Amino acid sequence: MRVKKRSKHRKAVKFYATCFGFREPYKVLIDGTFVHHLLTQRLLPADEALRDLLSASRTPALFTSKCILAELRRLGKSHAESFDAAQLLTTTKCEHDKVVGAVNCVQSLIGDKNPEHFFVATQDPGLRENLREIPGVPVIYGLKNSLCIERPSMQQRKFAQLDEEKRLNMDISEYKKLLKAASEGKTIASENGSGEEQHEMPISSLVKNALHVTDKTKFKRNKAKGPNPLSCKKKKPKLPTAIQKQAGTADGEAKRKRVRKRKRGQKDNKQLEAAN
Numbered sequence: 001m002r003v004k005k006r007s008k009h010r011k012a013v014k015f016y017a018t019c020f021g022f023r024e025p026y027k028v029l030i031d032g033t034f035v036h037h038l039l040t041q042r043l044l045p046a047d048e049a050l051r052d053l054l055s056a057s058r059t060p061a062l063f064t065s066k067c068i069l070a071e072l073r074r075l076g077k078s079h080a081e082s083f084d085a086a087q088l089l090t091t092t093k094c095e096h097d098k099v100v101g102a103v104n105c106v107q108s109l110i111g112d113k114n115p116e117h118f119f120v121a122t123q124d125p126g127l128r129e130n131l132r133e134i135p136g137v138p139v140i141y142g143l144k145n146s147l148c149i150e151r152p153s154m155q156q157r158k159f160a161q162l163d164e165e166k167r168l169n170m171d172i173s174e175y176k177k178l179l180k181a182a183s184e185g186k187t188i189a190s191e192n193g194s195g196e197e198q199h200e201m202p203i204s205s206l207v208k209n210a211l212h213v214t215d216k217t218k219f220k221r222n223k224a225k226g227p228n229p230l231s232c233k234k235k236k237p238k239l240p241t242a243i244q245k246q247a248g249t250a251d252g253e254a255k256r257k258r259v260r261k262r263k264r265g266q267k268d269n270k271q272l273e274a275a276n
């Protein structure tokens with residue numbers, strides 16, 4: 001794995017560890033499409049490949065569910081090898097007495113808040129898209145013979161910025177309302193103005209108002225007041241013009257002479273000395 005890619009993945013894992021409390025050993029919920037990808041690309045052993053991806057010190061625990069297994073079995077011969085491999089994973093308990101589609105099962109396991117702190121590994125673009133809307137769900141997918149973690153989505157990053165206590169107690173409908181407000185534009189009209197007083201409010205303050213979060217700056221960055229003094233050439237002290245001329249003849253001329261000497265040769269140099 002290239003260094004740049006690895007640091008990107010590390011950053012994503014760190015985001016979920018810091019903002020959503022993911023801890024080692026990590027749990028990875030794997031669906032049939034991902035098992036199939038691992039096998040066809042020979043990314044084996046899978047737990048080692050995932051450990052490497054997550055830069056984890058402990059081997060992550062890999063999970064599947066009975067609905068995922070059932071879907072793989074339904075796919076028949078073409079996915080027989082994937083089905084056999086998936087059977088070796090730990091089966092996490094889902095709420096379905098009668099099996100449902102793998103996508104629905106994964107989504108119900110994740111729920112609104114991903115309480116089990118699963119990383120979800122899938123090749124299903126639709127499922128990936130749905131998971132981006134839920135806070136605290138890191139998504140793993142394969143790109144040919146390498147594995148990637150999706151960068152935390154805008155919604156997830158926004159959610160992480162909210163006050164911790166508030167977001168733990170917020171229900172999903174409230175969260176979705178905020179996301180909708182955020183995605184509708186950079187500014188939004190406030191609801192309380194009954195026709196006459198419609199203020200334009202930035203989203204951040206709307207979110208804060210809705211959550212009754214007080215405005216406090218945690219980190220204050222010092223703004224640069226000028227160019228970086230370390231990257232600038234030192235200023236020469238300004239001398240009065242008369243002295244500058246003298247200094248010029250002593251210092252600068254000597255330098256210039258050396259250059260000219262090389263260019264023009266001895267003959268010109270003698271002329272210059274005479275002129276001086």
Ligand SMILES: [Zn+2]
Binds near residue numbers: 065068095096099100
């Ligand atoms: Zn299920």
